[in-house]
Amino acid sequence: MGAAKSAASEPQDRTEPPLEEALAERELTPQQWIGFFAMVFGIFMAILDIQIVASSLEQIQAGLSATRDEITRVQTAYLVAEVVIIPLSGWLAQAFSTRYLFVLSCGGFTLMSLGCAVAWNLPAMVVFRAFQGLFGGAMIPSVFAVIYTLFPPRLQPAMTIVVGMVVTVAPTAGPVLGGFLTEAVSWKALFLINLLPGTAVCLAIWLFLRVDEPDWKLLERIDFPGILCIVLFLGSLQFVLEEGVKEEWFESREIVCFTLLAAIAGIAMLWRELTTEHPIVDLRAFRNRNFAVGCMFSFILGIGLFTLLYLMPVYLASVKGLNSLQIGQYLMVTGLFQFVSAFVAGPLAKLIDSRLMLAFGLLLFGVGSWMNGNLTHEAGYWEFFWPQAMRGFALMMCFLPINSLALGTLPPEEVKNASGLYNLMRNLGGAIGLAVANTLMIQLEKGYYAQLSEAVTAGSAQAQTLLGILQARMLGAGMADSEMAALKQIHLLVMREAEVLTLNTLFHILGVVFFCALLMMPWVRKVAASA
Structure with missing residues (x-):
């Protein structure tokens, strides 16, 4: 039996080096390069928009007739929605494929940018910003995954550097670009500037990027309790972190309530995602040290x-x-x-x-x-x-x-x-x-x-x-x-x-x-x- 096992394993051993060599020597087509850099530009827009309104909140406040405390919700709404969607993006990419997910996310982000520009009051702006963060957050992890599934090992460090520069430079550039656009044009330009690039990114991804295929069967076994726990946990946690300082932390009944909700939902999320057969977020990745x-x-x-x-x-x-x-x-x-x-x-x-x-x-x-x-x-x-x-x-x-x-x-x-x-x-x-x-x-x-x-x-x-x-x-x-x-x-x-x-x-x-x-x-x- 041991000899049979050894003999059975020998052909597999002999095929491994050629497979590794084939992966290492794999060349990307021009279409794949265009698709990848379109993704990179898409996450640049998404990360830029986290901070682009930071230097123009006073002008947006005046335009929407809001108070200083109320206008901070424009930032909070984006960040809460983004944090909630990021861990779900892996499952969404498996179910819809990277191509479909990125086109839908970038298209939604672009449409919500238009909504922010035409927002008629503060509640409308907060809703549009929340959806903008939701769509923008879904784009960000996809690029990191594509680096390790599309590119051969010899190109992965270079592509990681490219994406790393975008992730770290975009937040720095956001307030500067936002201040310039607001002074030169209007605060509405902060959002209108996304329309043309967003449309171009959607077209480029749809035409040129095919990394994987959708797994529609995943939609038949959606873990709705898991999604609910994740949304409540991360949404409440982000809200507490954003608003805690202004509300003097636990002196505010609202902060205490959201903290308790985050704690309960967090424990429920861990139990659900570690025990269910088909978790929406597979925490078992943390077994890899x-x-x-x-x-x-x-x-x-x-x-x-x-x-x-x-x-x-x-x-x-x-x-x-x-x-x-x-x-x-x-x-x-x-x-x-x-x-x-x-x-x-x-x-x-x-x-x-x-x-x-x-x-x-x-x-x-x-x-x-x-x-x-x-x-x-x-x-x-x-x-x-x-x-x-x-x-x-x-x-x-x-x-x-x-x-x-x-x-x-x-x-x-x-x-x-x-x-x-x-x-x-x-x-x-x-x-x-x-x-x-x-x-x-x-x-x-x-x-x-x-x-x-x-x-x-x-x-x-x-x-x-x-x-x-x-x-x-x-x-x-x-x-x-x-x-x-x-x-x-x-x-x-x-x-x-x-x-x-x-x-x-x-x-x-x-x-x-x-x-x-x-x-x-x-x-x-x-x-x-x-x-």
Whole structure:
């Protein structure tokens, strides 16, 4: 029996090398290249629209006659819907095929963009933005899955770099492009700009991309309870993270209710997806240790990427007093060095152990974040340049090995589902990072303001000297109540310094997070370049 088994296995062993060689030497047609880059442009639009309204919320608020608190729902609606659909995208791609799903998603995203542009009031805008996020989120994981199912191994690192640049550059470009379009045209242009490219992407995908075939039988056994649990869990969690800071967390009955709902739905989701025969999201992918650890690294990368994209504009606008165009000029440094690192990361991935490359990227990102925490209000362009340059260069050093570690060793049939989970972890990392950063910012700023205020008293010689100088300036400017005006200026100076100390502390905390991430490296299994 053993001999028979051995004999039976011999033909299989002999056929494996030719099959591997055939896959490695597979060449893509021009149509497949067009289809893939159309997908890349599609996710660029989807990710860009997460942040494109960030710099134009005041104009949208005025256009829709909304309050400052109400207008934030425009952002929240998009993010909640996007987070909900991302883990479901793997099952949807299996059922409808990548081609059908992407065309439907991009077409829906384009149509909802038109809806946002013609929205007549705030509720209409929130509904259109929610559907825009739903369709946009379904596109994002598909591209990561296609890299590992369409391309031979020798091209996968290069394509991962291309997609990685889109994923990391698009959120940076969003506020800058949004501010420019709003100033040059109108806030409606933020959405109308999607119409022509969105239509072109739909046509290109429909005509040129055929990666897989739909499995219509999956529609006969839809796990509706699983979908309900996932929607309730992720939707409630994202809502709590988005609104918690404004509502002072658990002092709000609404936040408490949604937190309990998220906890109950999360437990129910785990039980359902691990016990049902046909789960809508197959959590068993986490049995692969590299995938599980890769998702944790993706989570940490999401914390760094999205939190810094929030903190940097706050620093430059509040402390430096820069406008959106000037902020864009500062933030462009990160994107520029990402582009430069793409030409280094790809060849380097073939020469060194991916674990070593990842450790170097995490260390470099941590150092760049720590350096940002040593700035003052007088810091100029070049003081911001080098920390951003280090982080921009580090992003590809992190993104490429994390992507390969998480998805590169999974069986092809698991990649679609796993890609949704992998992307979800990055988005959750960003959401949790922003929520924690916002909470810490409020608490730290109060603490630093109290500390600084103790030094600015009537008994302080330095404070009295500064008050005299400012009062003389106010008198020279012709102000009647010069003493009150001078005291107000001192208050603003103390507030500014408290904000500088707060933001510096948050940059240092981010640096520590990435340094601590290095402690997970021993759990990462080596992945061969040809795997």
